[in-house]
Amino acid sequence: MTTIAVSNTVSKHKVRKVTLTHHDGTQRIVTVTDRETPFPKGKLLISHTDTEGKLTYVNPLLAHVSGYKEAELIGNPHYVFRHPDMPASVFKDLWKTILGGHIWQGPVKCLRKDGGFFWCDVxxxxxxxxxxxxxxxxxxxxxxxxxxxxxxxxxxxxxLN
Ligand SMILES: Cc1cc2nc3c(=O)[nH]c(=O)nc-3n(C[C@H](O)[C@H](O)[C@H](O)COP(=O)(O)O)c2cc1C
Incomplete structure (x- = not known):
């Protein structure tokens, strides 16, 4: 993962462009901002995937909070939410745990479609x-x-490690 540019926008939010390289070799350049979307109080954000991690269901609130339409998410890999601030080791641990048939739980910073973020306990x-x-x-x-x-x-x- 390489940060290719850092700049300030005219608004109060910092913007940077980052190249993300995913586990399947897919590369995409994402615009990342420091604008947080608050987690909706007392609600749950839910998704289902197939065995490879491709989305098969999202609840309307997850689509809303992530800034996507439900139809844009279905069929796409879960890494659409990958935020460059998340260490790769967290997802290695996630996949090792679930592939072993166990439940994984941990805090994740997720990327929104517009480059902002939301935190959740997944x-x-x-x-x-x-x-x-x-x-x-x-x-x-x-x-x-x-x-x-x-x-x-x-x-x-x-x-840093
Ligand atoms: C059911 C399920 C839910 C997941 N939820 C998220 C999530 O909310 N955000 C996220 O970044 N990755 C999530 N992941 C992990 C992704 O599949 C992926 O490992 C991660 O985004 C890093 O992808 P990459 O290493 O290919 O860049 C989830 C995986 C599964 C199986």
Whole structure:
């Protein structure tokens, strides 16, 4: 992942362009801003994926908070929400855990379509029926400001390693 430009906009929000390289080799240049979308109080953001992590369902609120239309998300890999501030090791741990048939839970900073972000506490559960893996289900809860501050620091330290 390479930051290719940093600049200030005329608005109060900082903007940078970042090249993201995903695990499947896909590269995309994303515009990232420091504008946060607050997590809707008392609500849940839900998505379902197939076994490879391609979205098969999003609840309307996840589409709304991420700035996409539901139809734009379905069929796309979950990495559409990948924020460059997230260390790759977090997602390695996520996939190792769920591929082992276990539940993963952790704070994730997600990228919005417009380059802004939202934080959430993500729980990913393997979705199995009669012993067969059908995909994964994720449920996102709100994090406290204190938890967000803690994980901003923790993830910044992980990125340096
Ligand atoms: C059910 C499920 C939910 C996920 N939710 C998110 C999410 O909200 N944000 C995110 O960045 N990655 C999420 N991931 C992880 C992505 O699949 C992916 O590993 C991550 O975005 C990094 O992708 P990359 O290494 O290809 O760039 C989720 C994965 C699964 C299986």
């Amino acid at each position: 729980t990913v559960t393997p979705n199995t029926r009669k012993g067969k893996l059908l995909g994964y289900i994720s449920v996102r809860h709100e994090l406290s400001r204190e938890e967000i501050r803690e994980f901003e620091d923790h993830y910044a330290a992980l990125r």
